[in-house]
Amino acid sequence: MTTARVDVASEGGGVRIAIAGEVDLANAAIVEEQIVAAITNQVTGVSVDLGGVDYIDSAGLRIFFALGPRLAGLQITLELVAPVGSPSRRLLEVSGLPSLVTLQPPMDGAAR
Amino acid sequence: MSTPAGTWKGAADRLRDIESVTDAGLARLSVDDLLDELLDRVRDILDADTAAILLLDSPAGQLVATAARGLEDEVYQGMRVPLGRGFAGRVAARKRPVAIEDVEAADVVNPILRAKGIRSLLGVPLLAGDRLLGVLHVGTRAARHFSPAEIDLLQMVADRVALATQARISDTERRAAVVLQRSLLPERVPQVPGLEVAIRYSAGGEGEVGGDWYDLFTLPSGWVCMTVGDVVGRGLRAAGVMGRLRSAVRAYALSTRSDPAAILDRIDRMLRQFEPGEMATAVLALLEPSFERLHLSLAGHPAPVVATDDGPATYVDAPVDPPLGVAASIGRRVTTVDLPPGGVVCLYSDGLVERRSVPLDARLRLLREAVSARPAEEVCTTVMVDLIGPDRPTDDVALLTVRRLDFDSAEPLDLTVPAVASSLRDIRAAVKRWLATIGAGPEDVMDVVLAVGEATSNVVEHAYGPRGGLVHVRLELQNHDVLVTVRDSGRWRSPRGHNRGRGTSIIEAVTDELTVDRRSDGTEVLIRRRLEAGPPR
Numbered sequence: 203m204t205t206a207r208v209d210v211a212s213e214g215g216g217v218r219i220a221i222a223g224e225v226d227l228a229n230a231a232i233v234e235e236q237i238v239a240a241i242t243n244q245v246t247g248v249s250v251d252l253g254g255v256d257y258i259d260s261a262g263l264r265i266f267f268a269l270g271p272r273l274a275g276l277q278i279t280l281e282l283v284a285p286v287g288s289p290s291r292r293l294l295e296v297s298g299l300p301s302l303v304t305l306q307p308p309m310d311g312a313a314r
Numbered sequence: 315m316s317t318p319a320g321t322w323k324g325a326a327d328r329l330r331d332i333e334s335v336t337d338a339g340l341a342r343l344s345v346d347d348l349l350d351e352l353l354d355r356v357r358d359i360l361d362a363d364t365a366a367i368l369l370l371d372s373p374a375g376q377l378v379a380t381a382a383r384g385l386e387d388e389v390y391q392g393m394r395v396p397l398g399r400g401f402a403g404r405v406a407a408r409k410r411p412v413a414i415e416d417v418e419a420a421d422v423v424n425p426i427l428r429a430k431g432i433r434s435l436l437g438v439p440l441l442a443g444d445r446l447l448g449v450l451h452v453g454t455r456a457a458r459h460f461s462p463a464e465i466d467l468l469q470m471v472a473d474r475v476a477l478a479t480q481a482r483i484s485d486t487e488r489r490a491a492v493v494l495q496r497s498l499l500p501e502r503v504p505q506v507p508g509l510e511v512a513i514r515y516s517a518g519g520e521g522e523v524g525g526d527w528y529d530l531f532t533l534p535s536g537w538v539c540m541t542v543g544d545v546v547g548r549g550l551r552a553a554g555v556m557g558r559l560r561s562a563v564r565a566y567a568l569s570t571r572s573d574p575a576a577i578l579d580r581i582d583r584m585l586r587q588f589e590p591g592e593m594a595t596a597v598l599a600l601l602e603p604s605f606e607r608l609h610l611s612l613a614g615h616p617a618p619v620v621a622t623d624d625g626p627a628t629y630v631d632a633p634v635d636p637p638l639g640v641a642a643s644i645g646r647r648v649t650t651v652d653l654p655p656g657g658v659v660c661l662y663s664d665g666l667v668e669r670r671s672v673p674l675d676a677r678l679r680l681l682r683e684a685v686s687a688r689p690a691e692e693v694c695t696t697v698m699v700d701l702i703g704p705d706r707p708t709d710d711v712a713l714l715t716v717r718r719l720d721f722d723s724a725e726p727l728d729l730t731v732p733a734v735a736s737s738l739r740d741i742r743a744a745v746k747r748w749l750a751t752i753g754a755g756p757e758d759v760m761d762v763v764l765a766v767g768e769a770t771s772n773v774v775e776h777a778y779g780p781r782g783g784l785v786h787v788r789l790e791l792q793n794h795d796v797l798v799t800v801r802d803s804g805r806w807r808s809p810r811g812h813n814r815g816r817g818t819s820i821i822e823a824v825t826d827e828l829t830v831d832r833r834s835d836g837t838e839v840l841i842r843r844r845l846e847a848g849p850p851r
Contacts, residue, residue: 203736203739204738204739224739224742226735226738226767228735228739257763259768259817260768260816260820261771263816292761292764293764293820296820296823298819
């Protein structure tokens with residue numbers, strides 16, 4: 203069974219959510235639930251740190267494809283943090299998701 | 315009422331009685347039939363109403379009713395008498411004949427004897443040398459004095475019974491232990507792509523099994539766990555402990571972080587808690603998913619031998635921590651060794667290197683010289699020929715040889731697993747392992763794992779209805795390309811829900827070629843990915 207850890211920390215008026223482990227079809231729903239539960243109506247911004255993620259695929263990205271537009275409608279910012287060279291970074295760069303949400307550090311070139 | 319000793323038959327009759335219980339024809343009977351027949355004859359000769367054999371269950375310290383005439387209930391009820399208590403218990407404790415003329419005056423614990431109205435009893439011990447095997451006793455409803463000649467005769471029968479049961483006990487135990495041991499040791503270990511595994515196991519010591527075990531298995535994280543151990547002692551008991559230990563190693567390896575010392579610590583605690591008095595030695599080694607390095611810990615066990623292409627084999631320079639089950643020990647240590655492609659590691663039990671009359675150092679040198687960086691089966695054969703030769707080993711020998719394959723010899727990876735979400739993690743672990751064996755770089759690994767993940771995830775979501783099905787994954791190396799085939803036998807439906815169907819474009823983005831062949835009997839996805847640098851060497 204695929205497992206991931208979701209850690210939540212308040213940061214000023216926002217919330218920082220750190221995900222570690224693996225996210226695929228088997229646990230995407232569980233991870234999504236934990237992320238959504240961490241975002242109250244009061245926060246102004248959400249930062250999701252994917253630096254600790256060893257594996258994530260399109261089943262995991264769906265969480266953010268759904269979350270991005272919803273948070274935008276609520277005037278809550280969403281940024282994804284994925285270090286260059288990490289598995290999540292690779293996926294984000296080829297997924298088209300950065301056109302919807304902010305990616306940190308910013309993309310500089312085209313995807314392979 | 316009592317039968318006077320004078321009516322005891324003459325010398326000729328006595329001789330006939332003795333012949334009757336030592337009759338060579340009895341030898342052809344099975345042990346159970348022999349016991350019944352002897353009880354019949356002894357009852358006739360001694361004119362007794364009951365005759366019974368109780369055998370010692372030594373761990374329990376009890377006598378168990380095993381065969382009886384006139385007292386069959388005892389056997390059916392599995393009657394047990396504690397040593398030293400009651401009539402049979404007293405005979406057993408004294409290891410001498412005991413006669414009671416009137417049980418009313420004595421303490422007879424057995425309610426069955428009382429219920430049968432037994433007045434007089436004569437019991438003799440079943441002895442093998444000095445060792446007590448059980449008790450044979452006869453009883454009469456009439457009060458009766460047993461003469462020395464009668465006591466001698468019963469003891470003669472007892473000796474005969476002792477011989478037969480001793481053979482039966484050891485034979486049953488030995489057979490049970492062999493069956494148990496076979497069922498506990500894996501006949502084949504799992505095939506791990508990129509590794510070659512060979513095993514030798516030889517039962518020493520006159521066919522009585524020992525407690526040696528070996529095991530090799532993969533973990534969902536991609537680590538490979540290998541172990542060889544030795545439970546102190548022999549026979550059925552040792553084989554049982556060995557089986558429980560082997561299962562425990564698997565369970566703890568699955569639930570513990572990849573740390574051989576932590577796993578051994580838990581086994582140690584388990585042994586001391588649940589099997590007090592048992593002791594075992596073991597080597598536990600964990601091979602990284604990349605196969606690059608081996609992390610091992612020794613619990614009172616000799617160090618493995620490692621051989622690479624670079625030179626002669628060497629013993630892993632690892633500290634030996636206390637055996638399992640002895641005492642709480644803190645800080646078991648872990649030693650890490652490199653295992654380059656083509657490298658061989660040999661784990662073995664001490665039965666391989668210990669030989670009476672030969673210094674251990676000489677045997678260890680012999681083993682080191684027998685191990686080299688060659689195919690695992692060849693290494694095992696050479697080791698067994700050089701160290702065991704034509705002589706039956708005095709102790710069990712377990713030998714586990716693992717070779718990390720060269721990139722050139724990497725076989726394709728073939729997996730067939732249920733198309734369910736919980737399979738995805740195992741598929742990725744296997745793919746990572748295989749990619750390591752062909753020397754793929756980190757970016758290649760990331761992209762191929764992602765491509766396989768997307769393709770198999772698609773099968774899980776779209777190929778089958780509620781009945782489910784299987785997904786086949788194949789990876790092969792073609793020159794500098796990895797060719798991935800993902801196949802199912804379902805009928806696809808179009809994606810439902812939001813944000814579905816993105817997997818295909820991701821696969822295209824991270825690989826060089828994607829073709830999808832959708833037929834009525836299933837779908838085959840072909841993915842080709844050129845390795846960044848090409849395999850090293």
